[in-house]
Amino acid sequence: xxxxxxxxxxxxxxxxxxxxxxxxxxxxxxxGCMGWFRQAxxxxxxxxxxxxxxxxITYVTDSVKGRFTISQDNAKNTVYLQMNSLKPEDTAIYYxxxxxxxxIWYSCGRDGYNYWxxxxxxxVSS
Numbered sequence: 296x297x298x299x300x301x302x303x304x305x306x307x308x309x310x311x312x313x314x315x316x317x318x319x320x321x322x323x324x325x326x327g328c329m330g331w332f333r334q335a336x337x338x339x340x341x342x343x344x345x346x347x348x349x350x351x352i353t354y355v356t357d358s359v360k361g362r363f364t365i366s367q368d369n370a371k372n373t374v375y376l377q378m379n380s381l382k383p384e385d386t387a388i389y390y391x392x393x394x395x396x397x398x399i400w401y402s403c404g405r406d407g408y409n410y411w412x413x414x415x416x417x418x419v420s421s
Contacts, residue, residue, distance in 0.1 A: 297321040297410045299391050304415030307381055311419070315376040317391030317412055328394040328403035329374045331365065333387035333417075342405040343389070346374060349399035359385075381419045388414040 303315040317329065326349035334340040344355035346365045353365040362380045367373065374391060392408035394401075 297393065297395060299393055299410055299412035301389065301391050301412040301415040304389060304417045306418040306420065308421050309382055309419055311381050312377070312379045313381065313417060315378065315389055315391075315415060315417070317374045317376075319372045319374070319393060322393070322395050326399045327397045328401065328408070329367075330392045330394070330403070330405070330408055331374075331376045332390045332392060333385075334390070334414075335384075335387040338387075340390075341387075343376070345403045345405075347397075347399070347401065347403045348374070352403075354403070378417070381417075383419045383421075386417060386419050388416050390414045 298320045300318045307313055328345055329348055330345035331343040332340050333343055343359055344365050346353045348367055355363050364377045366375045391412045393410040394408045
């Protein structure tokens with residue numbers, strides 16, 4: 296059974312940093328896509344970025360480019376979202392998701408993720 300467990304959320308002041316982790320179990324993360332999403336109160340879920348885990352190709356949206364980066368540790372079967380220069384508008388519940396059926400040459404996008412984590416709260420406030 297595939298499980299994704301996020302951790303690393305919390306409260307931070309504007310300009311601060313957090314690193315979210317998404318630990319995957321129940322499948323081989325060596326190929327496929329893993330994505331990060333967020334949902335702020337009263338807003339729709341927003342795609343933040345993703346990584347092709349087989350080729351370590353990452354993508355983040357323009358709204359977080361230059362501040363957020365995605366990486367992975369294959370030994371730990373974990374994907375990370377490093378968030379720097381955080382702003383109050385980054386406040387949201389952050390979710391990781393996995394698209395486990397994608398092959399190594401799959402072009403990871405915003406859709407098609409078939410497993411989701413439970414989410415972790417990130418609050419940016421002074």
